[in-house]
């Protein structure tokens with residue numbers, strides 16, 4: 189059948205493993221080690237009592253709460269079933285054959301998957317030698333920019349001054365600033381919204397707000413951009429955020445102090461872990477996210493990930509040219525990171541493992 193060929197050519201996103209192995213330390217999908225804010229469980233249970241009713245397609249209360257949290261109007265906010273869905277809406281809304289998508293070759297893998305799915309032309313460019321993004325690569329007129337900031341999986345933050353340069357390069361095209369990890373970073377693009385009509389900020393509840401399983405993302409931006417996104421949403425999936433998740437999101441936003449406290453703890457643990465690894469000769473990027481991106485000379489990333497798995501620690505390795513030697517390690521609890529540090533020290537401290545590998 190003809191359409192079967194097209195479907196065979198699709199290469200879907202490969203999410204990090206979610207195995208149910210007892211005692212496993214899961215540092216492979218950048219989840220938050222802390223549980224959802226107090227009150228979330230009760231809010232979800234209460235919403236569950238009315239599941240015979242459809243959820244609010246506008247997610248009005250949630251959008252209002254987000255608007256208040258970020259000092260915006262409700263019309264400047266839209267919610268999605270995870271930020272992955274928001275990204276999908278953005279590809280549908282802002283890319284076509286005259287507006288190709290541009291993003292680095294090493295970035296969040298879902299951009300390429302979505303571009304392929306929606307048959308959007310793309311231009312992909314290389315990272316610089318230090319793994320940072322050259323803003324000049326994102327300044328070509330007419331291209332819709334997808335910029336993860338901090339970038340994934342490197343964790344490197346592009347300074348706001350460079351983001352502004354990209355926004356200014358062509359006010360007629362949209363810049364999608366994917367700030368999934370913004371709450372772990374020293375600065376973010378929120379203050380740019382009033383000044384740049386072409387800025388769409390994408391955020392998620394999956395990381396700093398401990399709600400990965402709830403699937404909740406949102407976008408902030410100029411009313412016209414958000415209205416465009418809403419038209420896409422209502423042409424695709426009007427009830428996209430279920431009632432329990434809307435309730436969970438509203439409840440989380442009432443507990444911003446908890447979000448801040450837990451994010452601060454993750455940052456502290458990140459910096460402590462980074463220092464121990466640096467002292468042991470690891471090379472690490474200056475990650476502003478809730479994960480570390482690291483390698484050690486003489487050790488293959490793939491083998492190291494496999495060896496860690498044998499010790500019941502799951503980390504993420506990418507077979508992507510240029511970063512094959514790196515591991516992406518989510519920042520877990522203090523105890524989880526101690527366990528990880530002990531394991532990786534044992535694996536890399538001795539010459540034994542390396543010489544054994546050479547014999548193979």
Ligand code: PMP
Nearest residue numbers: 270271272296336368392394405
């Ligand atoms: N953007 C980036 C850069 C990510 O790393 C992720 C998480 N995999 C997402 C978006 C999607 O997150 P979610 O769909 O859970 O909101």
